[in-house]
Amino acid sequence: MNRHRVLLHADWPILCQTRFPFGPDSALTLISTTQRLTKTMLHATRTGLANPLRCAFRAHSVPKRTFVSLRLPIQTVALRRQLGRRSASGSSGARSTTTIVALALGAVGLAGGWYYYSQQKASKDGTGAGLLSKPTESDFQKVYNQIAHRLVEVDEYDDGSYGPVLLRLAWHCSGTYDKETNTGGSDGATMRFAPEKDHGANAGLQATRNFLEPVKTANPWISYSDLYILGGVAAVQEMGGPVIPWRYGRSDKDAAFVTPDGRLPDGAKGADHLRAIFHRMGFDDREIVALSGAHALGRCHTDRSGFSGPWTFSPTMVTNDYYAILLNEKWGWKKWDGPAQYEDKSTKSRMMLPTDMALVKDKAFRHHVERYAKDNDVFFKEFAEVLRKLFELGTNLQADYMTLKPVHA
Ligand code: HEM
Numbered sequence: 001m002n003r004h005r006v007l008l009h010a011d012w013p014i015l016c017q018t019r020f021p022f023g024p025d026s027a028l029t030l031i032s033t034t035q036r037l038t039k040t041m042l043h044a045t046r047t048g049l050a051n052p053l054r055c056a057f058r059a060h061s062v063p064k065r066t067f068v069s070l071r072l073p074i075q076t077v078a079l080r081r082q083l084g085r086r087s088a089s090g091s092s093g094a095r096s097t098t099t100i101v102a103l104a105l106g107a108v109g110l111a112g113g114w115y116y117y118s119q120q121k122a123s124k125d126g127t128g129a130g131l132l133s134k135p136t137e138s139d140f141q142k143v144y145n146q147i148a149h150r151l152v153e154v155d156e157y158d159d160g161s162y163g164p165v166l167l168r169l170a171w172h173c174s175g176t177y178d179k180e181t182n183t184g185g186s187d188g189a190t191m192r193f194a195p196e197k198d199h200g201a202n203a204g205l206q207a208t209r210n211f212l213e214p215v216k217t218a219n220p221w222i223s224y225s226d227l228y229i230l231g232g233v234a235a236v237q238e239m240g241g242p243v244i245p246w247r248y249g250r251s252d253k254d255a256a257f258v259t260p261d262g263r264l265p266d267g268a269k270g271a272d273h274l275r276a277i278f279h280r281m282g283f284d285d286r287e288i289v290a291l292s293g294a295h296a297l298g299r300c301h302t303d304r305s306g307f308s309g310p311w312t313f314s315p316t317m318v319t320n321d322y323y324a325i326l327l328n329e330k331w332g333w334k335k336w337d338g339p340a341q342y343e344d345k346s347t348k349s350r351m352m353l354p355t356d357m358a359l360v361k362d363k364a365f366r367h368h369v370e371r372y373a374k375d376n377d378v379f380f381k382e383f384a385e386v387l388r389k390l391f392e393l394g395t396n397l398q399a400d401y402m403t404l405k406p407v408h409a
Pocket of ligand 1: 164165266267268274292298300304305353355
């Protein structure tokens with residue numbers, strides 16, 4: 001509790017405020033405990049006062065901080081007068097006030113003690129129940145393992161895996177970042193809220209958030225924003241991709257932080273659009289091409305984006321196939337009623353978006369497509385680094401990097 005601060009405020013004579021470096025869920029648990037303790041303690045102080053003191057508790061989250069406030073307002077004129085009289089008539093009023101401050105601080109202190117104890121216990125017994133003040137690599141490995149097991153267990157989805165769409169969830173959480181305004185990004189998990197969850201680009205991602213919900217229930221201490229990104233890390237690693245350096249510390253934000261529509265790329269457009277969107281996030285040409293290698297995975301759905309089909313024949317394996325196919329296949333426009341997209345001439349079963357095709361039409365992009373098509377190790381190395389960067393957009397993470405071990409890959 002060394003972050004303890006006591007503020008005295010004109011209208012609220014006693015205000016104890018404690019700052020905690022975790023999300024609002026943790027704060028709420030702390031509040032309820034503080035509330036219980038303080039109610040009990042204040043009961044004893046009521047004697048002799050015209051009106052009972054009432055406590056007000058509040059938690060609010062501002063970027064990177066959560067405040068827990070314990071307010072003990074001297075609420076009524078009668079009470080003020082009474083305290084005033086006591087003060088005027090001697091030192092007992094002052095003593096009362098001092099007692100109340102001391103009790104309030106004691107309550108917060110006790111709650112903090114309980115809090116610390118529960119953290120340690122939850123951490124030790126590995127139940128995931130309670131709160132973790134400083135989760136360890138093994139805590140995150142446990143969450144990772146649960147995601148990895150679910151990826152295998154729930155295999156009736158699409159091409160047999162939620163992996164691709166889990167990666168897409170992590171990317172769409174992060175890719176809203178705007179470096180000019182420092183808004184959006186993976187801190188906040190604001191995609192849980194309207195209107196962001198209903199943005200056209202996010203169609204189909206509710207199923208993925210539902211997929212992760214049992215993992216959140218089993219590990220209430222992890223923030224949604226860390227969980228959604230960890231889902232992306234697990235997906236890549238479990239589908240045979242490179243190890244992605246991981247660190248935690250994203251905090252959940254409320255609906256006030258949702259980002260405007262239009263921050264994610266539109267597959268119907270070309271190279272200029274790609275540059276405009278990704279430069280806004282802080283990526284250069286090489287990084288745009290490296291990120292696009294994710295389209296080795298998954299498929300397009302007519303009921304989501306309107307586009308149709310997979311990019312590769314191995315949509316649940318991370319490989320550099322996307323680049324090789326882009327370069328080596330012959331591509332033509334697909335003849336259909338849907339949006340303009342390419343299909344491979346040899347099998348007519350693989351697709352490319354206009355934005356994918358821009359990577360071979362544009363000279364600067366093409367240079368990197370060729371590099372990655374030639375060497376899977378180079379692709380894996382640069383893909384891991386660019387995903388790490390993507391997943392940290394809009395955050396101010398301080399924790400050390402962790403290496404979470406693949407389970408099935
Ligand atoms: C370069 C600009 C990008 C465009 C225009 C784009 C567009 C699209 C579109 C239209 C879909 C199909 C959605 C559907 O119908 O279900 C899709 C799927 C996908 N995208 Fe992208 N994307 C881009 C970049 C990325 C990046 C940077 C990543 C990850 C790092 C990514 C990962 C994926 C994955 C894994 C899928 C398959 C999802 C599934 O199987 O449900 N995309 N993308």
